[in-house]
Amino acid sequence: MKELFSVVTVEEARELISGVLPDSWLPAEEVELLNAFGRRLASDIYAPEDLPPFSRSSVDGYAVRARDTFGATESMPGFLNVSGEVEMGQAARLEMQAGGAVWIPTGGMLPPGADAAVMVEHTEDVGGGLITVHRPVTVGENIISRGEDCRAGQLVLAEDARLRPAEIGLLAGLGFTRVRVAALARVGIISTGDEIVPPGESPAAGQIRDVNTYALAAQVSESGGLPVCYGVVKDAASELARVLDKALAETDLVLISGGSSVGVRDMTAEVLAQGKPGVLFHGIAIRPGKPTLGALIDGRPVIGLPGHPASAMVVFKALVAPLLAWGSYSLARAKAEFPVQAILTQSLSSGPGREDYVRVKLVEEGDNILAVPVLGKSGLVSTLVEADGMLRIPLSKEGLNGGSPVKVSRL
Amino acid sequence: MKELFSVVTVEEARELISGVLPDSWLPAEEVELLNAFGRRLASDIYAPEDLPPFSRSSVDGYAVRARDTFGATESMPGFLNVSGEVEMGQAARLEMQAGGAVWIPTGGMLPPGADAAVMVEHTEDVGGGLITVHRPVTVGENIISRGEDCRAGQLVLAEDARLRPAEIGLLAGLGFTRVRVAALARVGIISTGDEIVPPGESPAAGQIRDVNTYALAAQVSESGGLPVCYGVVKDAASELARVLDKALAETDLVLISGGSSVGVRDMTAEVLAQGKPGVLFHGIAIRPGKPTLGALIDGRPVIGLPGHPASAMVVFKALVAPLLAWGSYSLARAKAEFPVQAILTQSLSSGPGREDYVRVKLVEEGDNILAVPVLGKSGLVSTLVEADGMLRIPLSKEGLNGGSPVKVSRL
Numbered sequence: 033m034k035e036l037f038s039v040v041t042v043e044e045a046r047e048l049i050s051g052v053l054p055d056s057w058l059p060a061e062e063v064e065l066l067n068a069f070g071r072r073l074a075s076d077i078y079a080p081e082d083l084p085p086f087s088r089s090s091v092d093g094y095a096v097r098a099r100d101t102f103g104a105t106e107s108m109p110g111f112l113n114v115s116g117e118v119e120m121g122q123a124a125r126l127e128m129q130a131g132g133a134v135w136i137p138t139g140g141m142l143p144p145g146a147d148a149a150v151m152v153e154h155t156e157d158v159g160g161g162l163i164t165v166h167r168p169v170t171v172g173e174n175i176i177s178r179g180e181d182c183r184a185g186q187l188v189l190a191e192d193a194r195l196r197p198a199e200i201g202l203l204a205g206l207g208f209t210r211v212r213v214a215a216l217a218r219v220g221i222i223s224t225g226d227e228i229v230p231p232g233e234s235p236a237a238g239q240i241r242d243v244n245t246y247a248l249a250a251q252v253s254e255s256g257g258l259p260v261c262y263g264v265v266k267d268a269a270s271e272l273a274r275v276l277d278k279a280l281a282e283t284d285l286v287l288i289s290g291g292s293s294v295g296v297r298d299m300t301a302e303v304l305a306q307g308k309p310g311v312l313f314h315g316i317a318i319r320p321g322k323p324t325l326g327a328l329i330d331g332r333p334v335i336g337l338p339g340h341p342a343s344a345m346v347v348f349k350a351l352v353a354p355l356l357a358w359g360s361y362s363l364a365r366a367k368a369e370f371p372v373q374a375i376l377t378q379s380l381s382s383g384p385g386r387e388d389y390v391r392v393k394l395v396e397e398g399d400n401i402l403a404v405p406v407l408g409k410s411g412l413v414s415t416l417v418e419a420d421g422m423l424r425i426p427l428s429k430e431g432l433n434g435g436s437p438v439k440v441s442r443l
Numbered sequence: 444m445k446e447l448f449s450v451v452t453v454e455e456a457r458e459l460i461s462g463v464l465p466d467s468w469l470p471a472e473e474v475e476l477l478n479a480f481g482r483r484l485a486s487d488i489y490a491p492e493d494l495p496p497f498s499r500s501s502v503d504g505y506a507v508r509a510r511d512t513f514g515a516t517e518s519m520p521g522f523l524n525v526s527g528e529v530e531m532g533q534a535a536r537l538e539m540q541a542g543g544a545v546w547i548p549t550g551g552m553l554p555p556g557a558d559a560a561v562m563v564e565h566t567e568d569v570g571g572g573l574i575t576v577h578r579p580v581t582v583g584e585n586i587i588s589r590g591e592d593c594r595a596g597q598l599v600l601a602e603d604a605r606l607r608p609a610e611i612g613l614l615a616g617l618g619f620t621r622v623r624v625a626a627l628a629r630v631g632i633i634s635t636g637d638e639i640v641p642p643g644e645s646p647a648a649g650q651i652r653d654v655n656t657y658a659l660a661a662q663v664s665e666s667g668g669l670p671v672c673y674g675v676v677k678d679a680a681s682e683l684a685r686v687l688d689k690a691l692a693e694t695d696l697v698l699i700s701g702g703s704s705v706g707v708r709d710m711t712a713e714v715l716a717q718g719k720p721g722v723l724f725h726g727i728a729i730r731p732g733k734p735t736l737g738a739l740i741d742g743r744p745v746i747g748l749p750g751h752p753a754s755a756m757v758v759f760k761a762l763v764a765p766l767l768a769w770g771s772y773s774l775a776r777a778k779a780e781f782p783v784q785a786i787l788t789q790s791l792s793s794g795p796g797r798e799d800y801v802r803v804k805l806v807e808e809g810d811n812i813l814a815v816p817v818l819g820k821s822g823l824v825s826t827l828v829e830a831d832g833m834l835r836i837p838l839s840k841e842g843l844n845g846g847s848p849v850k851v852s853r854l
Binding site: 069083084090118119121122123139140141176180188189196197198199200202203204206207209225226227232234235238239240248249253259261295339345373410412413414419 | 476477480481494495496497499501529530531532533534535548549550551552587591592593599600606607608609610611612613614615616617618619620636637638639642643645646647648649650651652653654655656657658659660661662664665670672678706707750751752756773774784820821822823824825827828830854
């Protein structure tokens with residue numbers, strides 16, 4: 033089996049998977065706007081109307097014709113006739129007269145003919161229906177004009193835009209209560225291994241508790257996916273095939289973790305080879321994480337991850353997270369978008385033709401951030417707990433020099 | 444009312460609130476480990492046992508006594524007697540003999556007397572129960588020793604540790620299926636204003652749709668809180684008091700947004716003054732966002748936010764997000780932790796004794812990231828949609844020069 037497949041690079045592995053993914057893999061869905069935070073738009077959004085739908089005052093004060101205030105100063109104030117007031121939430125009915133003013137609260141609708149507002153602080157009520165104005169205003173000052181936020185028919189948000197609080201607010205302002213967004217991927221997680229018991233059980237001699245299901249489920253959440261856990265499957269091909277079938281029926285992508293030993297790797301490969309089109313690659317040029325399997329079965333990616341927790345988590349970040357990221361603006365994506373600029377404290381070597389992922393601690397020193405490698409076996413979980421981030425030594429480099437600037441993705 | 448309170452700084456406002464918060468404000472809670480991602484530990488965690496609980500091989504190969512391989516080379520291999528094999532998930536019963544080897548799979552339990560493992564790739568089965576070893580191993584090589592991840596009794600995670608995928612995995616490995624974490628704050632959101640209608644309704648002349656409820660709910664989610672929306676309350680003190688009572692009974696912190704006009708601000712202040720101990724501050728030295736009210740009622744903070752969406756969102760980030768952040772490692776916190784280092788493209792002025800929050804677009808230019816201010820009225824939502832981040836001009840500065848380095852919190 034293994035001999036049929038050569039080791040591929042991480043980039044090739046990503047392309048092998050995305051190249052065969054059917055268009056229907058994650059169909060868009062409609063969600064309530066209140067639940068749409070962090071999602072990505074599945075279509076362009078055009079403004080159905082002007083926002084705001086009428087010109088509004090952005091201060092408490094008086095609606096005026098700007099030209100009536102020109103030249104007004106503290107010592108030579110202008111005088112205006114107050115002809116009434118605008119009521120909040122009501123249409124402004126009073127037409128502005130030359131030399132007139134209409135009391136207006138913040139957010140009130142500007143009366144026809146008015147083109148600016150004077151802050152109440154810059155006026156004085158001198159009685160007899162008159163106010164003095166101590167500062168001039170220009171056309172448009174202290175008001176938000178009709179359509180100033182957006183104009184009817186304008187493209188306000190493009191497909192794939194991430195829905196942050198501001199975007200959610202804008203959509204609410206335009207009257208959208210539901211939006212079409214990219215679906216979140218449901219990710220099935222299967223742990224394998226005769227030695228693995230669930231965390232709630234006491235392991236007998238030779239057994240250890242399942243770390244990967246839990247760590248991977250958290251990574252799925254962090255990456256904007258929805259984890260579905262299928263528990264621990266003992267090393268038996270028929271049982272793995274049965275659970276995999278169930279997971280493929282219920283989720284969009286399946287992770288099979290564990291099976292680091294040659295026999296179990298072969299078993300997983302055998303089960304995956306029975307699907308259509310089956311295995312895409314067997315082994316990727318990455319450290320840690322080389323013994324990784326990729327397959328497509330019934331239109332869904334299945335990734336066989338190494339059993340060592342650190343290896344499984346590195347491969348998740350490199351290969352699985354990018355598949356999930358486009359559906360949502362996740363914590364993982366936020367961290368990846370602007371990596372931390374740091375200075376590497378020691379030289380690191382890497383093999384040629386391989387991507388190395390090195391865990392680092394980040395330490396602030398004056399204005400600099402230092403990246404201190406956390407070296408340790410990939411079977412240990414505690415080294416990942418110690419690490420603040422991870423840096424990648426690309427295929428093309430055989431190492432990094434101590435003192436060189438590096439970009440660290442936070443963990 | 445207003446005259447009783449002087450304008451406070453953002454820092455003072457934060458202290459006024461946190462200084463009066465009862466210890467019982469957000470009690471810790473126990474959650475399933477599978478749902479604990481992103482939360483913060485409410486107590487120290489000690490390892491109940493060694494992890495791993497026995498020494499394990501990290502390769503497929505042979506368990507050996509390292510000293511029996513010393514001096515082995517390709518041309519002068521060592522010979523070892525294979526006395527049996529370790530079965531996955533089973534106790535290793537065979538005692539190692541001098542010059543012996545036991546077949547062991549990755550993750551298998553090291554037999555008593557063995558202190559290293561030889562990778563199968565560095566051996567050859569020469570028949571007759573003999574293998575040749577072509578490379579020496581040192582003590583501990585290719586194995587994970589009992590307790591190497593952590594030792595029984597050791598402090599593995601301290602109170603307040605954020606539960607990332609690695610921490611979740613470590614807790615699973617140690618047998619924890621539930622953990623005590625800081626509770627997430629439930630945040631009540633009330634919108635006020637006679638001119639405000641829900642997004643699903645068509646506004647009449649003079650009315651606009653509710654932006655703040657939606658934008659604030661998304662900010663609460665982003666900051667790791669749980670939003671609870673109470674809809675739009677028209678400007679009537681009795682109605683506001685009724686809805687506020689309900690929100691105080693059901694949530695941990697209440698946001699009242701809107702009411703930018705003097706009359707409505709006074710109404711909100713009046714309602715808050717009826718609670719015990721009532722209003723803490725009325726106005727903060729921030730732009731945008733000055734007309735912000737803070738109160739404590741029945742042990743819960745109530746924040747009266749300005750009505751302009753951009754102002755409300757800035758005050759949320761400055762004042763409310765820090766109150767929510769300690770309960771969870773949220774998207775907002777991740778973004779705040781390592782701000783983007785950028786170069787300001789134009790000079791900005793600020794008033795003395797005031798914090799200014801300026802929205803910026805981030806533009807990559809060669810190796811630099813430029814922060815381009817997005818200037819616009821705080822009543823506009825679209826300027827926030829355009830912005831990638833926000834920078835703060837602190838109290839002590841009266842501005843920032845174009846070309847100076849700035850730290851930008853992403854939006």
